[in-house]
Amino acid sequence: MQELMIDLQGGEKAPLYERIYRHIREEIVSGRLERGEKLPSTRLLARNISVSRSTVELAYGQLLAEGYIQAEPCRGFYVCDVRELYRSDRTESRSASGTAEREESPCIVDFSPYLVDTEHFPYNVWRKLSKRVLQDDREELLLAGDGQGEVSLRREIMRYLHRARGVNCRESEIILGAGNEYLEILLAQLLGPGRTLLMENPGYPQAFYTFSGMGYTVAPVPAGTLGSDREAMRTARADLAYVMPSHQFPLGNIMPLGQRAELLKWAMEEEGRYLIEDDHDSEYRYRGKPIPSLQGIDRGGRVIYLGTFSKSIAPSLRISYLVLPPELMERYRQVCGFYTTTVPRVQQEILYEFLAGGHFERHLNRMRGLYRSRHDFLLGELKGRRWVRRVSGEHAGLHLLVEADTALTEQELCARARARGVRISGLGAYDLTGNRENGRPTLLIGYGSLREDEICQGLRILDEIIEQRP
């Protein structure tokens, strides 16, 4: 039985019993009072809200008459099932990729490029580390810690970034935050309002929305032109550029060294210009040497480095980090120093142990092998399929691009796949100009979370759709 909190002191003119009746009715309709729940007795409610018992009896009588509650002799009043009367949105849910979506049919194979493997996560290690962190009733873990994130964790990240990505920084220049979007918001606050940001197109819609949401003018330019078409960059009058030089999303391009140098030169030309390097999934490269970061060759302090553990550990971890050049770091302390990192401290400690104990690099190596074999398997499966016109973006990351030979449009193809239980997206979904139908249908095939049999199953369904078999 729930206690009812009924406010009778508002300025309403309606009689008391009616206000009680309306309140309870609202509770039932909204589902806050659930079917079968017992109402307080008239005597109890009358006492609690300081009205006469007859007033409550009048209210209950009305609810009874209208079928909201029912009386059970000697037991009391119970809430009726009113679901038939009112649709409630209480059971809505969202898909794994975070977008609200009416499910036409259950999802059998999910080719989303954002998914990672969840089967080979070192649960045992993580459990052990969690236990160890929580073991000693360490009281300081409950208190707000360092505003930028714990020093010990930042030091480990600094070391990892230096070793693996050639990033040059101090731990004091690293800021931890819960996810890229949060850090992008922070960055927009730090860099100040009214800026114009160049962004390669197609790209990450989330980043586009986040910066637009912060009032920035985001100017999409064709991927591959940043650092090559100087004139275009000048006419855009931008003072920021968001780039993914080591592995462009979703195309998978690597930015040539000459373009990198041009970009850095552009950034140096005027005060306040910065490059935002999103190094989202550069851990996964299956052929050739790792591509060092742009930050590592920046001598002018113009590169802001953005990294994440979403792809290398798990998206649900919500740990990303910014590396700021010294000048911006100084400004951060003045402008944003009052923010406390959004990453919970226990989580930081566990991640610290995961990095410091060498588990992270072991995990990365294992996953690199696993993803490589899925990548190779998928490539092999695609070969020889008639509708596969061209494969690109291979040898790195967690998805590849397939240009399909079909009379269907990209959106039709994706919709039909979805109706058959295959979640898949086309390149149009990542077009920042909103131009969703653009040339030949191109599919993003993510394999991060899929076993070989699932890859086969998904491709077979695509075969059937494209070859117009039922």
Next chain:
Amino acid sequence: MQELMIDLQGGEKAPLYERIYRHIREEIVSGRLERGEKLPSTRLLARNISVSRSTVELAYGQLLAEGYIQAEPCRGFYVCDVRELYRSDRTESRSASGTAEREESPCIVDFSPYLVDTEHFPYNVWRKLSKRVLQDDREELLLAGDGQGEVSLRREIMRYLHRARGVNCRESEIILGAGNEYLEILLAQLLGPGRTLLMENPGYPQAFYTFSGMGYTVAPVPAGTLGSDREAMRTARADLAYVMPSHQFPLGNIMPLGQRAELLKWAMEEEGRYLIEDDHDSEYRYRGKPIPSLQGIDRGGRVIYLGTFSKSIAPSLRISYLVLPPELMERYRQVCGFYTTTVPRVQQEILYEFLAGGHFERHLNRMRGLYRSRHDFLLGELKGRRWVRRVSGEHAGLHLLVEADTALTEQELCARARARGVRISGLGAYDLTGNRENGRPTLLIGYGSLREDEICQGLRILDEIIEQRP
């Protein structure tokens, strides 16, 4: 021994050996190469970066000559201690309250109003729940979950808010985020740019900075005037007001019902006006009935409710929530629907179990008793002290206000206390107009984290400072 990643392809004109020398020197000065660390052999490095061995030998020779490295016969080259030469900021740390601060002396007693008890946290329960959540290798916990936060947790929060705070909402109207500041940023994005926000003064500086940082005009008005001085509200031309009606921070006032009704009326007068109700620590009230939320009496959908588990569980947990009125929720789905909650999923699951298992309310009851007894003890200790002129803000929350009778200014008082190991703040620190010396010195004495003997020790030091004893 670290692998060195040296970029030799930049546009620099300097000879190769010099670039290698400069690179390694930078690494040592910045502390990325640590004292005692072994450098790769000249042969190995030469091979790795594809230069001749004599080039590397030249570079090492220069480093040797300048004392950055030393040679140990038959063993190799090692990094020297250069800390004397360069100050590094690698060991900087921040105080528990998150602000960078030069520590004059170790902190013995911390009267910060933001601290909570860490001794009585139910570590055992939390550990058990963590273990249970992680036990079953639940793969979905690694993937991004519901963008607003898991439905199960939101449902528990909805039930708790309804029961304890009289808040009326559906779970679909709740948004979880990592801390109040993050949610305030989100809110500013949602409500759109260029707004004017009324804020009671003194108040939470963090909220002030956050909304200012988002480009809002924040207009401080004297605490207690919101909802009473209609004329003043009109002249401010504001369309938002940030209020803490159940327990104003830092003054501890409760907003009278009449003012609440006036505020709601003001909000209803024009399209797009909203009240932001920050219900930060209303769990802790030691005398009289709980004060129901403003949201609960809002019939027009004008109250945005902001709550947190920072005070009721732990600041380091970083879990806060917004309850949006239906109209704004609709807008949120359109404008901010692409955001994924910043709260890690495992953390959400643990909190869900904590709430659903009844642990949260048990914990609250225990803590309420504990804080009440500290509060009573502190009140008793203050009574009879000659310098205590007036105590206010008592009977709720985790701190109270003491007007001190002293010739010292508030800032002098706090600085002297700090020098003696007592961290304490004055009312001026929460003045949003920046007017820090305002009438008689008034101290905020937080007791959330202090045992009785620590309270006594802190007060004795304050006695000595105020009575000018050494």
